Amino acid sequence: MKWQQQKSLATREKVLRAALVCLERDGFHHLSLVRVASEAEVSKGALTHHFSSKDELITLAMEVLLDEFVQTLRASVDDVHAGRVSLDECLDGIWHFMSGQLYMVTLEIALKARHEAAFKSALTPLVQHFHAQLNDIWIRLFPDLTPERAQVLMNLTMNLLRGMGTQSVFREDPSYFNELLDTWKNILDQQLPRGKDHKY
Amino acid sequence: MKWQQQKSLATREKVLRAALVCLERDGFHHLSLVRVASEAEVSKGALTHHFSSKDELITLAMEVLLDEFVQTLRASVDDVHAGRVSLDECLDGIWHFMSGQLYMVTLEIALKARHEAAFKSALTPLVQHFHAQLNDIWIRLFPDLTPERAQVLMNLTMNLLRGMGTQSVFREDPSYFNELLDTWKNILDQQLPRGKDHKY
DNA sequence: TATAAAAAACCGTCCAGTCTGTTTTTAACA
DNA sequence: TGTTAAAAACAGACTGGACGGTTTTTTATA
Numbered sequence: 001m002k003w004q005q006q007k008s009l010a011t012r013e014k015v016l017r018a019a020l021v022c023l024e025r026d027g028f029h030h031l032s033l034v035r036v037a038s039e040a041e042v043s044k045g046a047l048t049h050h051f052s053s054k055d056e057l058i059t060l061a062m063e064v065l066l067d068e069f070v071q072t073l074r075a076s077v078d079d080v081h082a083g084r085v086s087l088d089e090c091l092d093g094i095w096h097f098m099s100g101q102l103y104m105v106t107l108e109i110a111l112k113a114r115h116e117a118a119f120k121s122a123l124t125p126l127v128q129h130f131h132a133q134l135n136d137i138w139i140r141l142f143p144d145l146t147p148e149r150a151q152v153l154m155n156l157t158m159n160l161l162r163g164m165g166t167q168s169v170f171r172e173d174p175s176y177f178n179e180l181l182d183t184w185k186n187i188l189d190q191q192l193p194r195g196k197d198h199k200y
Numbered sequence: 201m202k203w204q205q206q207k208s209l210a211t212r213e214k215v216l217r218a219a220l221v222c223l224e225r226d227g228f229h230h231l232s233l234v235r236v237a238s239e240a241e242v243s244k245g246a247l248t249h250h251f252s253s254k255d256e257l258i259t260l261a262m263e264v265l266l267d268e269f270v271q272t273l274r275a276s277v278d279d280v281h282a283g284r285v286s287l288d289e290c291l292d293g294i295w296h297f298m299s300g301q302l303y304m305v306t307l308e309i310a311l312k313a314r315h316e317a318a319f320k321s322a323l324t325p326l327v328q329h330f331h332a333q334l335n336d337i338w339i340r341l342f343p344d345l346t347p348e349r350a351q352v353l354m355n356l357t358m359n360l361l362r363g364m365g366t367q368s369v370f371r372e373d374p375s376y377f378n379e380l381l382d383t384w385k386n387i388l389d390q391q392l393p394r395g396k397d398h399k400y
Numbered sequence: 401t402a403t404a405a406a407a408a409a410c411c412g413t414c415c416a417g418t419c420t421g422t423t424t425t426t427a428a429c430a
Numbered sequence: 431t432g433t434t435a436a437a438a439a440c441a442g443a444c445t446g447g448a449c450g451g452t453t454t455t456t457t458a459t460a
Contacts, residue, residue, distance in 0.1 A: 003460095011406090028311075033449080033451085034448095034449080045406050050405090107307065110370065111369070113369060113370070115227035124370060131371075159367060163358065165363075166366065169313060170310065180359065202426075203426090204424080204438065211440090244441080246440050248416090253417080254416065405457080407455080411451090411453095412450095412451095417444105418446105419444080420441105421441085424438085427434100427436075
């Protein structure tokens with residue numbers, strides 16, 4: 001690869017990463033192009049050279065974030081499948097992710113999309129692809145359930161964690177969330193088939 | 201009551217209501233004082249006369265919203281208690297609320313609070329009071345459960361609905377959400393004691 | 401030298417908060 | 431009761447700053 005091309009790619013990468021940091025730390029309506037540029041240690045000119053608008057930048061950053069989440073999750077589910085980690089630990093991992101950067105950025109983005117049609121249509125295919133990937137993962141997580149049942153149970157789980165993530169803004173009380181999570185683990189366990197050879 | 205006082209109260213009420221409408225329709229970072237004033241059919245001068253800052257306005261509007269939700273919910277739970285409506289219908293009512301104005305405005309506010317310490321501390325007592333009221337309501341909803349169990353189950357429920365509310369931004373598919381909600385109703389039902397005289 | 405990348409100056413817009421002026425209501429008092 | 435002064439409610443112009451996007455200039459590579 002040519003040197004110029006390398007440098008260009010590196011700059012893009014730095015800017016995207018910085019955008020995620022700023023989104024998570026400052027929130028969308030405190031995010032400005034100069035801030036992102038400064039976080040990326042790049043001039044505003046360089047930023048606008050690579051990204052034609054703020055919306056485009058954010059959309060691409062979002063894509064990076066969702067991809068990383070899917071990869072992490074896939075690895076975790078593989079571990080469950082191979083018996084390396086328990087289902088409970090896998091859920092803990094998802095909760096960790098959902099109470100951290102991913103979910104907050106997602107929220108910022110979702111609210112923006114809610115009020116800006118153009119942005120929303122740019123983002124919708126991305127989100128749909130994300131959910132399709134998730135659905136595949138859920139099926140692999142619960143091979144003993146029907147695909148539909150696995151998806152419903154895990155969509156419940158994800159939405160529960162989403163809600164908990166939201167509440168965690170105002171309620172910084174790990175024991176409260178742990179209790180909820182433990183209760184949910186129990187309930188989820190009750191929903192799994194006990195035997196080996198039947199589909200629930 | 202003196203006429204001036206009446207007029208003053210009416211203006212405040214109009215502005216607060218308009219603020220909620222704008223928050224829900226336009227989102228926080230498209231909300232400006234002139235927009236709220238125009239929505240309320242009041243001059244910007246009148247608005248600033250009654251509310252010393254944008255943050256104060258939003259905080260007070262939030263208070264109105266939460267109070268109304270608590271009242272509605274309390275009435276609904278009374279209906280369940282009196283056998284006028286089923287638990288399922290009560291949940292439907294909460295879901296209706298959560299997929300509407302209340303929750304979206306709450307989200308906007310929560311994200312703002314997440315990044316602005318002063319705003320957050322102004323809002324925290326309000327939110328805590330709100331949750332305390334909710335906890336009382338949950339106990340009354342499930343008199344056959346221990347208070348702790350009732351609260352855990354309903355906090356799970358609320359967080360599930362929160363998450364579903366969030367997802368509804370991108371996924372406008374009522375049947376999907378209905379399936380989730382039905383599944384949850386079943387699960388919740390399984391968690392309730394069958395007998396009459398024991399605490400679970 | 402030609403071209404891509406990066407930097408920085410610049411412009412138009414928007415908005416919260418301030419300030420000044422005007423109208424309406426209330427209170428005091430002769 | 432009629433008059434007037436004070437206070438409250440309201441209206442709108444203005445300001446200072448932030449920001450997104452554009453354009454121009456400089457630098458580095460091929």
